[in-house]
Amino acid sequence: MSGNAPGKKKPTASRKKAAVAEAPRPSAPKQREKSTGLHIGEAAPGVAKVDPIIVADGVRRTFGGLTAVDVEHVEIPRGAITALIGPNGAGKTTLFNLLTGFDKPDAGSWVFDGSSLSGVPAFKVSRMGQVRTFQLTKALGLLTVVENMKLGAKGQKGEKFWHSLVPALWRAQDDEIEERAMRLLTKFKLDAKADDFAASLSGGQRKLLEMARALMSEPQLVMLDEPMAGVNPALTQSLLDHILDLKDEGMTVLFVEHDMHMVRHIADWVIVMAEGRVVAEGDPVTVMKNPAVVDAYLGAHQDVDLGVVTGRYGDGKAGAGVTAAQIEAEGRAELEDEEK
Amino acid sequence: MDWLNILSNSASSIISPATMAYALAALGLAVHFGYAGLLNMGVAGFMALGAYGYAISILTFGFPWWLAMLVGLVASAGFAFVLGIPTLRLRGDYLAIVTIAAAEVVRLLFLTTAFDPVTGSADGLSGYHGSFRDANPLPDGNYGFGPWVYSSDQWWVRIVGVIALALAVVLVWRLMASPWGRVLKGIREDEDAVRALGKNVFSYKMQALVLGGVIAGAGGIVYALPSAVNSGVYVTSLTFFVYTALLLGGAATVFGPLIGSLIFWVLQTLLSNLLPAMVQAGILPFMSQIQAGTLRFILVGVALMLLVVFRPQGIFGNKKELTFVR
Ligand SMILES: Nc1ncnc2c1ncn2[C@@H]1O[C@H](COP(=O)(O)OP(=O)(O)O)[C@@H](O)[C@H]1O
Ligand SMILES: [Mg+2]
Numbered sequence: 012m013s014g015n016a017p018g019k020k021k022p023t024a025s026r027k028k029a030a031v032a033e034a035p036r037p038s039a040p041k042q043r044e045k046s047t048g049l050h051i052g053e054a055a056p057g058v059a060k061v062d063p064i065i066v067a068d069g070v071r072r073t074f075g076g077l078t079a080v081d082v083e084h085v086e087i088p089r090g091a092i093t094a095l096i097g098p099n100g101a102g103k104t105t106l107f108n109l110l111t112g113f114d115k116p117d118a119g120s121w122v123f124d125g126s127s128l129s130g131v132p133a134f135k136v137s138r139m140g141q142v143r144t145f146q147l148t149k150a151l152g153l154l155t156v157v158e159n160m161k162l163g164a165k166g167q168k169g170e171k172f173w174h175s176l177v178p179a180l181w182r183a184q185d186d187e188i189e190e191r192a193m194r195l196l197t198k199f200k201l202d203a204k205a206d207d208f209a210a211s212l213s214g215g216q217r218k219l220l221e222m223a224r225a226l227m228s229e230p231q232l233v234m235l236d237e238p239m240a241g242v243n244p245a246l247t248q249s250l251l252d253h254i255l256d257l258k259d260e261g262m263t264v265l266f267v268e269h270d271m272h273m274v275r276h277i278a279d280w281v282i283v284m285a286e287g288r289v290v291a292e293g294d295p296v297t298v299m300k301n302p303a304v305v306d307a308y309l310g311a312h313q314d315v316d317l318g319v320v321t322g323r324y325g326d327g328k329a330g331a332g333v334t335a336a337q338i339e340a341e342g343r344a345e346l347e348d349e350e351k
Numbered sequence: 352m353d354w355l356n357i358l359s360n361s362a363s364s365i366i367s368p369a370t371m372a373y374a375l376a377a378l379g380l381a382v383h384f385g386y387a388g389l390l391n392m393g394v395a396g397f398m399a400l401g402a403y404g405y406a407i408s409i410l411t412f413g414f415p416w417w418l419a420m421l422v423g424l425v426a427s428a429g430f431a432f433v434l435g436i437p438t439l440r441l442r443g444d445y446l447a448i449v450t451i452a453a454a455e456v457v458r459l460l461f462l463t464t465a466f467d468p469v470t471g472s473a474d475g476l477s478g479y480h481g482s483f484r485d486a487n488p489l490p491d492g493n494y495g496f497g498p499w500v501y502s503s504d505q506w507w508v509r510i511v512g513v514i515a516l517a518l519a520v521v522l523v524w525r526l527m528a529s530p531w532g533r534v535l536k537g538i539r540e541d542e543d544a545v546r547a548l549g550k551n552v553f554s555y556k557m558q559a560l561v562l563g564g565v566i567a568g569a570g571g572i573v574y575a576l577p578s579a580v581n582s583g584v585y586v587t588s589l590t591f592f593v594y595t596a597l598l599l600g601g602a603a604t605v606f607g608p609l610i611g612s613l614i615f616w617v618l619q620t621l622l623s624n625l626l627p628a629m630v631q632a633g634i635l636p637f638m639s640q641i642q643a644g645t646l647r648f649i650l651v652g653v654a655l656m657l658l659v660v661f662r663p664q665g666i667f668g669n670k671k672e673l674t675f676v677r
Contacts, residue, residue, distance in 0.1 A: 111547070113543065113546075113547075133543075133546045133547065134546050134548075134549050134550055134551050134552065135549075137546070137547055137548060137549035138549040142547060142548070142549075143547055144547075145543070145544070145547070149541045149543060149544035149547075150544075151536070151537045151540035151541055151544060151545075152540055153536070153539075153540055154533070154536055154537060154540060158533055158536075158537075159537075161530070161533065162533055162534065162537050162545065162548055162550075163548050165549055167530045168530075169529050169530030169531060170530045170531050170533075170534050170550070171531065172526075172531055172558055174531075175525070175526055175529035175530060175531035175532070176522075176525050176526065176529070178525075178529070181529070181530060185530060221544075224548065225547070225548070227548075228548060228549060
């Protein structure tokens with residue numbers, strides 16, 4: 012597989028345009044402003060939000076005797092980046108599955124952007140503008156990277172059986188979609204891989220592809236399940252920037268992440284889960300001082316960087332000079348700074 | 352050994368109705384298995400419904416040949432639909448189990464004496480050719496050259512077979528090059544990912560199951576065109592032969608099923624002529640001529656195993672386009 016061999020690729024007109032349009036990315040990460048004033052009243056589990064995009068009530072999911080999710084009330088603020096944290100097995104992925112229609116709760120109801128989503132199948136949830144990615148990356152290996160991307164676009168005429176037989180009906184739209192796909196791929200630095208099978212990408216690149224693919228549907232709410240897990244530290248910064256960009260473009264982001272450093276860096280709001288329940292909520296700084304959080308989450312791993320726990324910094328040589336210890340130290344320093 | 356006869360028979364099978372029937376069935380299976388990832392183990396059932404639908408429509412209901420063909424196709428489509436409703440929401444393996452069982456049920460229904468006046472039970476059905484042959488535009492006589500000399504009726508069967516095959520190939524090729532085909536291939540890779548992107552996965556799988564079923568049903572009709580219909584043909588080993596033909600050519604390709612069926616039948620004919628002749632000539636002293644005739648089926652099984660192990664993508668498939676081991 013060598014679709015990126017220079018002589019072999021024949022970029023279409025639209026692809027060239029996309030490449031030219033891309034401005035060089037500033038290399039120094041800039042600290043962006045956090046959204047504040049998202050909640051009403053005191054920050055506590057289940058606190059009301061000024062403008063919630065999701066409101067969930069009494070959502071419960073059990074597996075046999077195990078209660079994986081038992082959320083009394085939770086609201087996700089619109090237009091902000093919300094981090095969902097909690098130890099392994101806290102029920103974060105299960106909650107994602109429930110909210111997106113991939114799993115059915117034993118009880119409970121939830122509303123997305125004003126419409127009830129109980130019993131709505133996953134594909135309809137996605138069409139309504141709430142897309143998700145998976146903790147275990149789901150790149151479609153034997154489709155090319157650009158095909159993966161094009162699959163993400165909504166309302167394609169050529170995806171209907173009879174229409175698909177008449178290319179005149181969908182060709183123009185398909186070219187448009189390809190152009191958009193190439194623009195996004197360029198942004199995610201995957202454009203050189205456009206014609207390769209997704210199976211040939213590295214784990215981190217697959218995470219990027221999955222996120223980019225989700226964006227093809229132009230969602231209102233993006234739900235990312237551990238987007239940084241397995242991503243090369245050299246790529247993490249750009250991934251964080253992409254997530255911040257989503258907010259700038261008016262999208263709402265809900266993401267699961269184990270690394271406090273990153274949560275602190277990009278999240279406007281943090282929701283902490285433990286044993287299926289929401290145990291704390293608040294802005295990142297406050298939440299991390301919350302004894303319930305330290306107890307439920309930080310306590311177990313206080314001496315280990317969670318990036319190491321999740322295997323992200325395991326590969327020392329990929330770190331481009333950044334070691335786990337360094338990042339950990341940095342994180343601690345930052346924590347201490349803010350405590351002063 | 353009569354080499355001339357052996358080679359001539361083998362060459363003749365290149366355009367035999369059986370080859371075309373297999374090619375159609377394999378193409379239908381390519382839609383199911385190669386493109387949509389649906390493990391249909393009931394190809395024989397789809398072919399049986401096509402064949403019996405055609406024959407029964409003519410013999411019992413007196414339909415003209417083209418309407419009878421339509422009935423055969425609709426019967427296969429209905430079979431796909433009925434199988435799809437309960438299974439397509441479940442994990443892939445369930446489809447395999449249900450289709451293999453359903454195909455057997457279909458065969459036994461055609462075999463049982465309960466419906467003898469309609470199905471002919473163990474004797475099968477024959478003598479339904481009148482209307483089809485009346486529509487033959489070719490004047491009587493024998494045409495062709497070399498090993499390919501056939502009567503006008505035999506040519507008519509082959510012409511209709513080739514037309515059906517060409518239509519199916521163009522249809523599948525167009526579909527798979529379209530966004531519709533892209534969704535289908537995505538489902539083959541990971542249906543949850545495709546679901547998360549807002550596609551109605553169940554509906555696509557159903558469309559693929561019906562489309563492939565109809566094409567396999569067309570294969571059954573072409574199989575029935577030249578002579579007779581008998582339930583003994585539509586056994587599970589037919590399904591495995593079609594799989595062999597498909598995997599030989601490449602499961603996720605449009606022309607693979609064609610070439611695979613061709614190779615399958617040329618080899619089958621060659622072996623079925625060659626092996627008994629070799630026994631007769633004393634080259635295979637340890638077996639009888641009858642044993643030699645069945646040896647080829649053993650060889651088919653061995654070939655299928657070797658293919659799956661060493662070349663799962665088939666002769667024409669891209670190594671990365673279809674592999675069993677992920
Ligand atoms: N399909 C399932 N069957 C049984 N138990 C499950 C299933 N999915 C999740 N669980 C259990 O539910 C709990 C929450 O899991 P999960 O939501 O994956 O946690 P997290 O994503 O926060 O690490 C865990 O104890 C897990 O073992
Ligand atoms: Mg999880």
